[in-house]
Amino acid sequence: MEKRCTDSQVKGVSTGTTILAATFDGGVVIGSDSRASIGGEYVSSKTINKVIQVHDRIFSCMAGSLADAQAVTKAAKFHLSFHSVQMETPPLVIAAASVLKELCYKNKDELQAGFITAGWDRKKGPQVYVVSLGGMLISQPVTIGGSGSTYIYGYVDAKYKPNMSKEECLQFATNALALAMGRDNVSGGVAHLVVVTETGVEHVVVPGDKLPKFHNE
Amino acid sequence: SASYDLSASTFSPDGRVFQVEYAMKAVENSSTAIAIRCKDGVVFGVEKLVLSKLYEQGSNKRIFNIDRHVGMAVAGLLADARSLSEVAREEASSFRSNYGHDIPLKHLSDRVAMYVHAYTLYSAVRPFGCSFILGSYDKDDGPQLYMVDPSGISHVSTHTHARTHMKEMTCREIVKEVAKIIYIVHDEVKDKAFELELSWVGEVTNGRHELVPKDVREEAEKYAKVNTHTHTHTHTHKHKQLTSDSSFETRQHYCFLNLNVFMYFCFFLLGHIRWGNV
Numbered sequence: 001m002e003k004r005c006t007d008s009q010v011k012g013v014s015t016g017t018t019i020l021a022a023t024f025d026g027g028v029v030i031g032s033d034s035r036a037s038i039g040g041e042y043v044s045s046k047t048i049n050k051v052i053q054v055h056d057r058i059f060s061c062m063a064g065s066l067a068d069a070q071a072v073t074k075a076a077k078f079h080l081s082f083h084s085v086q087m088e089t090p091p092l093v094i095a096a097a098s099v100l101k102e103l104c105y106k107n108k109d110e111l112q113a114g115f116i117t118a119g120w121d122r123k124k125g126p127q128v129y130v131v132s133l134g135g136m137l138i139s140q141p142v143t144i145g146g147s148g149s150t151y152i153y154g155y156v157d158a159k160y161k162p163n164m165s166k167e168e169c170l171q172f173a174t175n176a177l178a179l180a181m182g183r184d185n186v187s188g189g190v191a192h193l194v195v196v197t198e199t200g201v202e203h204v205v206v207p208g209d210k211l212p213k214f215h216n217e
Numbered sequence: 218s219a220s221y222d223l224s225a226s227t228f229s230p231d232g233r234v235f236q237v238e239y240a241m242k243a244v245e246n247s248s249t250a251i252a253i254r255c256k257d258g259v260v261f262g263v264e265k266l267v268l269s270k271l272y273e274q275g276s277n278k279r280i281f282n283i284d285r286h287v288g289m290a291v292a293g294l295l296a297d298a299r300s301l302s303e304v305a306r307e308e309a310s311s312f313r314s315n316y317g318h319d320i321p322l323k324h325l326s327d328r329v330a331m332y333v334h335a336y337t338l339y340s341a342v343r344p345f346g347c348s349f350i351l352g353s354y355d356k357d358d359g360p361q362l363y364m365v366d367p368s369g370i371s372h373v374s375t376h377t378h379a380r381t382h383m384k385e386m387t388c389r390e391i392v393k394e395v396a397k398i399i400y401i402v403h404d405e406v407k408d409k410a411f412e413l414e415l416s417w418v419g420e421v422t423n424g425r426h427e428l429v430p431k432d433v434r435e436e437a438e439k440y441a442k443v444n445t446h447t448h449t450h451t452h453t454h455k456h457k458q459l460t461s462d463s464s465f466e467t468r469q470h471y472c473f474l475n476l477n478v479f480m481y482f483c484f485f486l487l488g489h490i491r492w493g494n495v
Binding site for chain 1: 314315316317318321324357
């Protein structure tokens with residue numbers, strides 16, 4: 001039975017979401033909003049975490065059906081942990097992205113989940129990968145996803161520069177999330193940001209009222 | 218070894234599995250294969266005995282390509298080695314499909330060693346009668362060399378006892394040394410014709426495993442022939458097994474597949490007995 005429904009027809013908890021990831025000089029910033037809604041009518045959670053740590057230096061943001069995304073992320077997290085013990089070395093970011101891609105592609109008829117996987121590894125440094133709904137995997141320096149992303153394509157295209165500093169990149173990501181959450185009714189809550197570098201992982205949470213304000217707010 | 222050597226599932230009273238040792242004899246009696254890990258890559262050389270003048274030149278290759286970045290040179294029963302090369306290829310291919318990048322050599326060597334080891338556990342099958350050397354080059358991890366023998370042990374090649382001058386040589390220089398070694402160990406009296414198979418993987422090939430180009434091979438053979446004649450023949454090189462420049466550190470690897478493979482074999486045998494042509 002084919003189930004090719006659009007976002008608004010998906011039953012159960014789904015995201016309206018804004019997720020993004022961007023590389024800077026020496027690391028990546030990954031961010032998301034924190035709203036989960038049912039059918040786009042009712043906010044079922046104001047503080048859901050859509051950025052999941054799949055390994056020490058690799059994070060994944062969920063988009064699409066939250067249930068599907070959570071199930072896939074849990075499976076991928078287990079698979080990666082086993083893989084890294086077998087390899088006796090932390091997994092590469094592309095390995096994490098490929099594990100998610102295989103799950104999404106092989107089960108594309110049943111699933112409705114997409115991911116942004118980003119992190120740092122010792123071979124290629126900071127990287128961002130997108131796994132789309134059907135299981136396409138590509139690498140990009142910066143990427144945005146979810147329903148809220150449509151409102152910030154212009155901002156990202158204009159304002160992103162490769163090899164920014166950590167502070168510049170963090171400000172860029174916060175601004176992008178704030179703009180998207182300001183216009184998309186199914187994105188909102190707090191902005192979750194994670195900064196991953198060779199030395200470690202830093203979580204930044206910006207509550208809704210502390211987000212940058214733009215004119216007309 | 219009164220009757221303790223009839224199957225691989227039997228230990229002898231002094232704790233040996235004779236079938237595995239007999240398999241290693243197949244390797245010892247084969248002609249030489251050698252691999253040397255140098256500064257910027259790995260060079261393989263095989264003394265391929267030509268059993269008949271009717272064979273085309275270059276047939277029955279003993280050096281295989283496993284994925285783009287790994288080379289495999291074998292000694293022992295060639296048919297067993299061929300089937301193991303397919304196993305190695307499938308491992309490398311499924312790794313790439315699942316994880317999106319080249320399989321690390323250590324992992325590939327461990328996986329194939331586990332497979333070889335599985336065949337030393339049951340009386341329904343015989344162990345593989347071949348050893349092989351796996352080598353690759355990666356610009357981050359450098360050149361690496363592993364060897365797997367019929368007992369299913371994966372040996373890694375370390376630098377600790379390496380002869381310093383070889384460690385510092387480049388692939389182009391080592392190719393000539395490999396050719397020279399093969400010509401030295403070849404016994405003109407016992408075995409007549411042989412072909413020298415040479416291949417390399419390193420910075421010179423951008424990390425891809427390839428047969429050495431014709432001009433480099435001819436230069437190496439010329440160097441080898443000249444140096445073999447000046448080399449004294451008191452060289453008692455009885456070691457016909459696989460050799461490498463550096464010493465080996467032996468690590469035993471145990472097989473996860475035990476229970477699954479055992480169950481698979483039970484079903485396989487039962488199926489054949491019930492419905493097949495046994």
